[in-house]
Amino acid sequence: MIKNIKLKKFRNLNLQTDLDPNINIIIGKNGLGKSNFIDSVYYFSYGKSFKRISDSDSIAFDDTIGFARMEAVINNDEQTKLAVTFSRVDDKSYKKLEVNDLATIKRKFNNHLYAVMFSPETLDIIIGSPDLRREDLDDFISGINDEYEHKLRDYKN
Incomplete structure (x- = not known):
């Protein structure tokens, strides 16, 4: 808080x-x-x-x-x-x-x-392209799970 x-x-x-x-x-x-x-x-x-x-x-x-x-x-x-x-x-x-x-x-x-944001700019998770939805989901999970972030970084490299 x-x-x-x-x-x-x-x-x-x-x-x-x-x-x-x-x-x-x-x-x-x-x-x-x-x-x-x-x-x-x-x-x-x-x-x-x-x-x-x-x-x-x-x-x-x-x-x-x-x-x-x-x-x-x-x-x-x-x-x-x-x-x-x-x-x-x-x-x-x-x-x-x-x-x-x-x-x-x-x-x-x-x-x-930890915060969750809902705004016109963050509606990508609902109405955005699959790439934008994936990026938003990756950002959220990476924020709460270090291991996921490491694996995601390795995957992208």
């Missing part, structure tokens, strides 16, 4: 907020960042956006430095800090995943927070 989220230059968002352990309602006019906030939660679960966009698009639109950072404090068995940092240098973009201030790989990052 997410206790606190801090977003710095993540698309159009700069904020820090505590979340209620029971229910949170996100309301606002169009273009204020509601979907971007939900996408930040998805990043903390899967290490990527649910929007099928490149990581470099996560940096604020008007940012000239090319840097964005997201942090979340979650309470699972113990308190854990997750962070995602995006940077852009020239035409290259980079993403760094951290657990408790230590760099980590996506597979280990994904083992701390």
